[in-house]
Amino acid sequence: MSIDAATDLQKRLAARVVRTDEFGTVRRVTGVDVAYSTVDDRVTCAAVTLDADTLTVTEIATATGVADFPYIPGLFSFRELPIVLEAFDRLSVRPDLVVCDGQGVAHPRRFGLASHLGVVRDIPTIGCAKTCLTGDFVMPADERGAYAPLIDADEIVGSALRTQPRVKPVFVSTGHRIALATAREWTLRLTPRFRLPETTRAADHAVRVAMKALTG
DNA sequence: GCGACAG
DNA sequence: ATCTTGTCGC
Numbered sequence: 001m002s003i004d005a006a007t008d009l010q011k012r013l014a015a016r017v018v019r020t021d022e023f024g025t026v027r028r029v030t031g032v033d034v035a036y037s038t039v040d041d042r043v044t045c046a047a048v049t050l051d052a053d054t055l056t057v058t059e060i061a062t063a064t065g066v067a068d069f070p071y072i073p074g075l076f077s078f079r080e081l082p083i084v085l086e087a088f089d090r091l092s093v094r095p096d097l098v099v100c101d102g103q104g105v106a107h108p109r110r111f112g113l114a115s116h117l118g119v120v121r122d123i124p125t126i127g128c129a130k131t132c133l134t135g136d137f138v139m140p141a142d143e144r145g146a147y148a149p150l151i152d153a154d155e156i157v158g159s160a161l162r163t164q165p166r167v168k169p170v171f172v173s174t175g176h177r178i179a180l181a182t183a184r185e186w187t188l189r190l191t192p193r194f195r196l197p198e199t200t201r202a203a204d205h206a207v208r209v210a211m212k213a214l215t216g
Numbered sequence: 217g218c219g220a221c222a223g
Numbered sequence: 224a225t226c227t228t229g230t231c232g233c
Contacts, residue, residue: 034223036224043224071224073221080223102222112222133222171222 001069006078007109014111016119022177023096023124026052029190030095031199032088032117034080035207036067039215043067045080045087046206048199049095055190055198061090062210073133074108077116084117096124097178097186099199103127104175104183106150106158108134118176125175126183127158128197132171140169145188147172159184163191170195 001009030049037043042064049059063086069078080102088098103112104127114127135152137160144165150158150173158173161184172187174180190197196204 034224036223038225071223073223076222100222107222127222129222131222134220 001078003072003075006075010075010109010111013116013119014109017105017110017115017174018177019105019174019179020177021179021182026096026186028052028058028093028095029186029199030088030091030098031101031197031201031203032084032098033101033200033203033207034083035211037211037215041066042214043080043083044207044211044214045083046203046210047084047087047091048202048206049091049093050199050202052096055192057202059091059093060206061087062206063087063090064210064214076102077111077113080113081116081120084113085120088117088121094123098123098125098175099186099190099197100125100127100175101129101200101203103129103133103171104158104173106133106135106152106171106173110157112173112175114173114175124177126178126186127171127173127175128187128200129171130196132160142166147184156180161187163188164193164195167195
């Protein structure tokens with residue numbers, strides 16, 4: 001896939017993103033994360049499902065492959081989505097919500113990894129990134145739950161959300177089938193103790209374990 | 217042209 | 224993303 005073709009595809013698929021709540025009771029929430037090998041060109045993804053009430057792990061699925069698309073800011077999903085889909089599709093139970101380690105519509109063409117995954121699998125997704133890709137924001141107050149709008153081209157595309165006091169905010173945005181305010185609520189619900197959502201932490205941990213099993 | 221730039 | 228030990232704190 002060429003840069004131009006990927007960009008064109010994003011523009012077309014971005015029109016399918018739904019930014020309002022379109023889901024019922026959330027019983028299971030899945031986190032996905034990808035890790036890169038240092039010894040070869042393989043990438044591994046872990047999709048870890050948690051019980052939404054207890055935040056305990058109920059299922060782990062992993063997949064390993066080769067990343068053929070380069071890392072280009074703005075075209076990130078073309079690099080990670082293939083392996084993410086492989087791991088996600090191995091889950092025996094379809095989750096009600098997915099949290100991605102990356103942006104949703106807080107993206108130059110409003111189509112980050114979370115939106116891409118949400119649209120191609122038609123599932124509610126949240127983008128929760130550790131750093132900002134595009135847009136401007138003022139630093140939210142230093143208290144859990146404080147947030148500031150992330151604005152790009154005069155449009156609110158996400159929120160800089162403080163999940164814990166004295167830590168940097170995370171960048172939350174609609175992935176697919178969820179409103180921004182609801183995405184913030186779920187992010188807070190998933191961060192009772194740490195900066196990042198338990199889903200992301202569980203996926204990060206699982207992918208490291210899987211990666212180490214391949215390497216040593 | 218210059219600076220910015222998810223993981 | 225990854226290269227990377229110890230160390231501070233609950």
